[in-house]
Each structure stands twice: as structure tokens, then as C-alpha cells.
Amino acid sequence: MSLTHGITLGWFSPTLPLLKCENSPVGRLDISELMWIGAMFGFGSLLCNMIICFPLAFFGLKKCMYFVPIPNMIHWILIYFATKSVYLHMARLLLGISGGTMMVTFPIFVAEVSDNNVRGTLTSFFMLTLCSGLTVGFVLVHYISYHVLPCIVIVLPILFFCLLIPFPEPPQDLLKRGRDEKAAKSFYFYKNLSKDPTQQNENQAEFIVYRDKVLGGGIKDKVTFSDFYNKESGKAFALIIVLLVCNQMSGSFAIYNYASSIFTRLGSRMDPNMCSIYLGVVQLFGLSSAVVLVDRVGRRWLLMPSLAVMGLAELGVGLLKSFASQDFLIHHGWVGLTLMCIVAYSSSSGLVALTFVIIVELLPFRIRAPGISLSMCGLSLSVFMALMTYPAMLSHHGLHILMFMSASFCLLGLIVLGIFLPETKGKSLTH
Template sequence: MLSHGIILGWFSLMYVFLASDDTPLDEKLTVQHGSWIGSILGMGGLTTNLIMGYPLDYFGRKPVMYFLVIPHATHWILIYFGTNVIYLYVARFLAGVAAGGGVVVFPIFVAEIADTNIRGSLGSAIFLAISAGLLVGYICASFIAYKVLPCVALVLPTIYIISIIFLPETPIFLLRAGKTEKAEKSYYFYKGLSAEDPESKKEFKEFLDELLADSAVEKITTKDFCNREAWKAFGLVIVLLFTHQMSGNFAILTYATTIFEHLNSKLDLHLCTIILGVAQLLGMIIALFLVDRMGRRILMLSSLAGMVLGELIIAGLKYFASSEFLKEQGWFGLATMCFTSFFSSIGVASVTVVIIVEILPIKLISVCTSISIAILNIFIFITLKIYPEMIAEYGLGPTMIMTAVSCIFSAIILGLFLPETKNKHLA
């Protein structure tokens, strides 16, 4: 996920470079090219998500985690050899395939191995890694040549493969596959327990009994989807997915350089984007420490409130501030963007998927998380496709008002119906 974050941050700055006369491609990018390159990431993720539930439940979490390296590494290879926009389309599509798989399998993997008191922090750490990658991507785009970064970036998936080789499969998947003995060993490994200790065996027996009581290791049937509890969870999931993208959370980071250009600041665009990345990373770090202390609900609602304020201020700058003010007081636009990104990170960006995994019925967690992230990628495609076109056609002000209204709508619905899932037992 760190490596994927680098892809996202790198493109945000490279988009401006590739659209300039200095582009290394056969032709410089247009706004249409940029919108497709940005949005096709979501289509790649959608493709993976539509089929991810089956391999997760049939092959397990580990094989899927190995698979992610192939499309991710191929992305960088295509960037290195690419000479026209078609290479970028395919590369971004494959990056979406890898990310779409990662955003499904990693939260499930973490939820199934982590203690309840640290599950939120570990789940948020996945998105902290993306944020750190975004910042690294901004820096790399500023200081590393276009053709050099792909060679450097391929080191990360290599480290990733080596790092996960010795991790066992999750105990819940192994139990569902009928491999009770391996599940017991896996449980002891992730809980840090000794197989020789009678208390360890007693704890595993309690864990197994809880799963059996919830029918979590039985086969999924149609009835599992058609009940009040499931439909309530599905409704909240849809609102959370809508919130994650239509709030502007991801689009603002993806098109940060374009937004800074529209704010007419005299400050260096690369420096502004790097500072924005720092603010976003700071928000993620704070979320990591607060998610298991304050809970998911309050972080989500606080995040939306901060985003509404920040986006309305940005819109106000475009409507009411003069060009001279924007140029001379460029720090104000930068500070507002950082404020918005910071509040986005402490809730919307960091805990949305954590909440989704926790409110879904445990028996349906693989299939429904896969479907949920598929829907998320549809929203990603829509927002990344229309965002640059809206800014170009209608201006930054109306675009920011649109995302602020989405935040207000989501805050009302989630404020009324979203339960707190801190310390909830998945079994």
C-alpha cells in the first residue's frame, strides 16, 4: 500500500509535467487524457473486486496477497517503456487491479488476525501506508527523473514478497477450509501464545465456539443476505462508500496540483503539494492513535465537519477573493487545502474500510467486502473522471460546493444511523 501511494502521489505532479511541452511522451496530455488516466484506476479496481470474493474464500488470503505483486510491478514496467498515452491507460488500470485487491484483502487479513483492542489501529495503518506513499510520491515526482523512478519503485514489491512468505494463513479461513490443526497453530502465532500452555488451548476452544455459534465457518446461503441485520449493514456500507469518494477525499489529493494552479498562488506547486502530503500523513497518524481510543464514529463525523468547512472556504476564495489576494496571500489557500486534507485523513480516508469490515456479518465478510470495494471503485471512477472536467468547465468554486454538500448529506445520515464498532468481536 506504501508503493501504491507512491503511484497516486507521483501522478498528481506528473500530470502537469506530462501535459507540458516537455512531456517525454509522443504528445502532451489533454484534460480528457488526464481525466481518463485518473479515473481508469477505479475501473481496474472494479475488475478485481467483482471476482475477489471467490479466490479469497476458495484459495485463501495469502495467495491473493502474492498475486497483487504482478499487476503492480507491471504498472511500473509500462511506465518505463511507455511512449504514448495508451501505455499510461494500461498502467493505471493495472495499478487499480493491484490496489483494488489490496484494499479488500488487507483489511480482512488484519481483522481476522488482530486483537479487538488494536484492530482499528492496524486497519488504519493500511491507509497510513498509502498516505506515506502519497507524500513519497510527491517528493519523488519533484526530484527523481521520470524514467528513473520505475526502476527504484520495483524494490518495494520485492521487499513485500519476502516479508509475507513466513506469515501463516488466517485462522478463520483455515477453520472454514476444515483445517482445524493448522488454524490452531495460526491462532497461537498471531496471538503470541504457546501451544504447550493449557490456557492457550482453552482460549482457542472459546474462539472456535464463538465462530460456530455465529455459523461463521458454515457455507454461505441466500438467507444470509436476506435478513434485517444484513440489509441494515448494506445500507450503511453504501453511504460510507459514497462518503469516501463524493466528499472529495481522494480527488483533492489526485488533482492537488491542478487545484493549486486554480488558486493562483505564487508558491511553488511542487512545494505546495509536498506540504499537503505532510498534512494528510499527519492526519493519518493521529487517526491511528485515536481510532481505538475515541472510536470510529466520532472520527468519521469530525472528519466530515472539518471537510465541509475547508471546502466551503476554498469555494469562498474562488468566489470572493481577488486574484491579487490569492497571489500575495498564497499561504492562505495552501493552509486551507492542508486543513481539508488533514480532516479528510482523520476519518473519511482512514476508518471507512475499517468500519465496513466491522459492520458486515462475519460470515459474509469476504464476499461483501469485495462487493463493497467494487462499488467504491465505481465511485472512484466517477469522481476522478468528472473532477478535472468540472474544474475546467465550471470552476473550482462549484466543484468544492458539490463535495461540501455531499459531506453534509453523509454527516446527517451517519450521525443518525452509524453505530460504534470499537471493540466489536468479529466472531
Template structure:
């Protein structure tokens, strides 16, 4: 359909797709900054230097962490029900508001309940970011760059986490909400200039608007480019007709029924997606982000835990950038499987160092836990955490993709709540060694299954099964 090159991502055709992706990831960045802010902030709020007028206990801290999971569950139910009914764009607007409420409540905090509700709202926003945005991006982008642009989410996520770590460590508690709340406002203004996806418009029978949207995202404007008038319209018409035919033939404009979910292929995809969710959460890839400073404090390392967490933020950015660069070159499977192996090695090594060394050795080799955790964070960022959403979006049949993704994210959100609630218990009661060994064992078991059964989804059409 169009010329390919080694630098295809710089093709004029993709400019608006990239611009739209960058606009959506403003919220990804802002959300991640809120998650990164939590880890050092919890340590500060539990210390004598707390800026709040009330104490935060370990149990309070556990609930502050886990109420995010409850919000994530509620958000997946809400956005799963509204994504097709209200369309992608309206949901993209909606998800910004709970995030803004999160920062407003952090600023106005009068009791720990403010923090609970704020984290719940952060979970609501997170569900929208990880359910609505991947579907939107997958529908507006060409398959040649889809993997890179969906994986780009983790690069913004990692950068936001790092900014959150730094802001919480070095700036006043009440100043941070005033800075971050500007981002969702910019995000909302930017989205005013972006149309609904052509697939969503076609599903609702709005063919003329769908064609205009298609031309917008493919950067086709023949009326302003006389030289291309003879070639681009015919290409655009051909591609749009192909998209419309794929949606019609695939039954995407026909209501979804229970029969679409209960067949061997679909059930197998659901089971494989469930294993991916278990790996994504029970491996600790997300919980470690929330409790990074606590992990280093529990390791016995003499290096400042907050400084270690900031170092991990830089490592996470490198891992996410690697995913963006490598996902279209090597495919999804190799990155995911090598990531599971890297996390397993890093966590077994971290746990063994803590278990089998004395205090003198820990002090002399205080850099060893950082090296092992760098391996865990880097490999998680380019695979288990980094391309998880890319794979889950691509693996399901086109007709039920939105509903299937919603179900998977609902299951994943339940795991988020369980993990964030149990991780502090494992960390503080059972110890860092048991925590690391348990997470590493999940990588082993899930990795074996995925090595045998996970299909490669690189280059898969978003309209055809």
C-alpha cells in the first residue's frame, strides 16, 4: 500500500498518528508521575518530618497503596461498558478528570481518607489509560509502527515515574499537585483537535465522518497537495474501502453475542491472556514500582533508598526505550520471554544476596542489590510490563477485542489490588527474600507456559482475525 523504509516511522503518512500518540501519552506521563510520587512520599508521611497533621501507620500505607487497585477494578468495569457505547474520544476526555481529582485531594488532604479516595481516583484514571488509550492508538496507527507506538506508552510511563520520584524527594509536598495538574489540562486541549477513530465511526454507521477521520490520521489532504492528487486519493479510497469491508465482513458492525466468547480459539486466548496478567502482576513488576524505596530499605543496603529508587527510574526509561526500538524488529514473543528470564535471574539473585550475606558483606558490597534490581527493572520495562498491553490488545479476535480487553483488564485490576495489598505484608512480615523468591518463581512457571503457547502477534491486522 505504501513504501516501506528502515526509517518508516518518519514517513509523512505517520506524522499525525505519532502526534496523536504523543498527545495521549501526556496522561500516561502524568499518571506515572503520581505512581512514582507515592513511593518516597509514603516514607516521608510515615516519618517525623511528615507535612501532614495526622500520622500514617503501616496499615494506612497498605490501604493507600491498595485502594488504587479498587479504583482500577471500578474503572475497568466503567470504561469497558462505555468504550463502544460512548466512543473512544469521549472516554479519552473522561479519564482525565479522576486524575485531576487525585491531585486536588492530595493538596486539600485533611485525613487519611482523602488519600484513600485520591488513590481510588488514580486507579479509575489508570483503567482508562490502559484500556481506552491502547485501543485508540491501535485503531489509528498502521501495523508497521503500531507496536512501536503502543510500546511508547511505557517510555512515557517510565519517565513519569522518574519525575515522580524526583519531585517527591526534593520538592515540597503541597507544591507537586500544583505542577502536575497542568498536564491533564494540556491533554484535554490537545484532544480537541483529534477526531474519533474511523473504526469506531464505521461501527456506528457514520461512514462520511469515518472517511474524513481515516484521511486525517493517514495525513492525506489532496485538496492542498496538487501533485499528489492523482495518486493519494485512489490509495486513500482503496484503503478506506478495505477497512470498511474488513469491518463488515468481520462482523464488527454486528452486535456481539455470547457465542463469540465461547469457542475454543477465544477461550484459549483468554486463558493465555490470564497467564500474561498473572505474570504481569504476581512477578512484582508493578508492585516494585510502588514500593521501590521500601525494597531497598529492606535489602540492608547502606545507599539511600530514595536515591536508589531514582536510579531505577533511569533504568526503567532505558528499558522502555528498548521496547519501542526493538518490538517491531524482533517481535513480541522474544522480548516477553527474555524479560521473564531476566526478572527471574535478578530477583533470585537479589533474594540470595540478602539471605546468604552478613551485615559486613552487605555494607562492603552495597551496590550488588542495585545491580540485581537494575536487571529486574530493565527487563520488566521492555517485556513483562513494557509490551504487556501491546500483546493483550493484539491477541484477541477483532469483533470482541474491546470486550475481551476489558475482561482481561478487569482480571488484571483485581490482581493489582491483591498484589498491592499483599506485597507490603510479604515485604515487612515474611521478608525481602521470600518476596523475591516468590515473584521469581511466578516468572519461571508463567514463562514456561508462554514459551510453549504464546503466539507471535507482530504485523497482525486490527480489523481481521
């Protein structure tokens, strides 16, 4: 499903030139309309994140995961039948709702069913598949027509829905509801414990230890405001706010939404859409590096260099646009492309891959689910802010100012997180 979401996000950037043309299927759109269409994703995600903790508590994690593909499918139906810009507004809003649900439920699911020594790898792999979808989306738009693509992609969320059915609910979720027998079966399934009768007592003993740890953390107790307003929670939320703002305002997501426009402003003779594809491919290499390294070298050793290199590369793009002549930009387009690829690699190898891992590991056990929901509200606000800011800055102030702003947020994150963020590698999530 993360691959599907990535494809749906990747569809937007290379489709922008078509939407601005006279022969646009929804009529020619100006920059203000496109800005709002792009930002509706963040609004939809925020709307979902504000209320997702209630269905999570009432229905459980797996049932909420069943909801994820439904808005995505409706999104593609609206794209196919769109005749006015309002269809695109609604489509992006629904995409935000789907993505908002996914960004809360999937990291919790991975955290609850994985061992401590592979949790970072699996969460990074989730981001790898999402960003792979971005690249696939860039490529598909380049080769497949506007009305054919929805008919192909809509199959993927249906496939996800079917594949999810055999998986049991996470054991922590079941223990919270007092379903100990089902929780035991779920624990054995996800731990891949042997069904050999001779191992039954050993497996049961392991589950009892796990159950006591979970219940000892107060998972059944009602969460109160005092659980949020204490030193540990306050520090966690403060670091998460800095992490999320720096994540989005540094351009780690917005750059891909407006990649074609950015490469057009760089003035290269290379096709902007092809440059966007190169950017997506490089991003995948960065995420692959994170998947390999995150549980070996730790979170801080990936995050800090990521912010530093990303900020320097964005500063380089800003200086290039400020001081290079138009003739230089035309004949040396590879310079701008290389700098943007460094931005893509460095952001994806640390900042993008680790954000969800760090959020899950920073939050105290008792408030993890509502804390992730609140964190995703912050992420949605940051996404909305970035998607509104980037096209406006690009249009009214130029690419160089936009890149200087993005680099400054990298510097902010490097200083604050470098000083205060603890290493969370191998941290137990059951207390």
C-alpha cells in the first residue's frame, strides 16, 4: 500500500505541465489553483490525524488499516472522471486521508510486530517502498496517458486489501482489549515460533514474559492528561516538533511534488520530467542505504550527516541559481542535477527514512498510539505549510531564496537535534 501511495503522490509533479496547458483535461489551471490542489493533501492528512486515535481505540489497528485503500481508490476514480478542478481538490483531499491513516497505523503495526533489532530496518523499508512508488509514479506519467494510468494503479489498493486479510491483529492491540488467547496466537505468528508440541511450554513462557511487560506498562489504564504533561513526554514532543518541521520545510517531500518546476527554473536543456525520474532513482539508493545501516550504526549517526549534507547541497543550488549565468545553466545542467541528487540522497538516507522510527521510539509506551496520532497532525500541518510555501516562494521569490530557506531549516535541525536527540537504537517498546 505504501508503494501505491507513493505512485499516487508521484503522479502530481510530472502532471503539472499538462494541467497548466490549454488542452488540460480539467481546463487550464493557474498557479494559485495548483497551489491549493497540492496543499489539499496536507489538509486531508491533518483532518484524518485529528480523529484517527478514536477509531484506533474503538475498532483496533487492523480494521483501521482496512480503511487505507478506500480513499486511494476513490482518488483515482475522481482523476479519471475529472472535468473541473474541484475533482482534483477532492482527489488530493482523499489522498491525504488515506495517507494520514497509513502514516499512523503502519508504523505502529511495524513497531508492535517486529523485534527490536530489525524495527528500524522494517520502518525504513516502509519508507523505501513509499518513495519507490514516487519514482514509479514519475516514470508511469512519462509513458502512460492521463486516463489509462488510473485504470492500472487502482488494482494495487484492491490487492493490498486482499493480502491484509490473513494477518492477525498485533498482540499488543489484542492484549489491550483483554483478548489474551488471540494475543498469544498473534504473538506466535509474528515471532514465527514453532508449532511443535514439545516447544509449547517454552513458547507459552515467552508469551507470558511478553504479556507481563506489556500489561506492566499500563496499556489497559486510561490515558490521562498527566501522561502528556510530564518531563519525559514534553521532551519527546518538543524533539518531534523540531524533527517534523525540519523534515518538511527542508524540502524532503515538497521538492518531489514540484521537481519538474524546480528543474525548469534551473534552466537546463535536459527534460525536467526526466530529471525528476533521476531524482527519484537516487532517492531509492539513499533509502536502501538507510535500510542497511539504520540498525547497525544507529539513528543519530545517520540523521546528523543527512541534515548537514542536505543543507550544504541546497545552499549550493541557491548559490548556483544566484551567481551562474543563464548560458552556464543551459550548457552545464548536470551541475544543478548533481546538487539536487545529493539533496535527494542525503535526505532519504537519514531524515526521510528515520523520522517515523524516531517518533515511535521517542514516545513513552503508554501514550504511543495517541502520541503518534498527534505527531502525524504535526506532520500534516508541516506538509500543508511546505506545499503552500514552496510554489509561492518559487513563483514570487525565485528558486535561490527557496533553497536558502530550505538549507536554514536543515541547519536548525542539525543544531537542535544534534544537541538534544538521544540515541534510541535497540530501545524496548514494551515499557
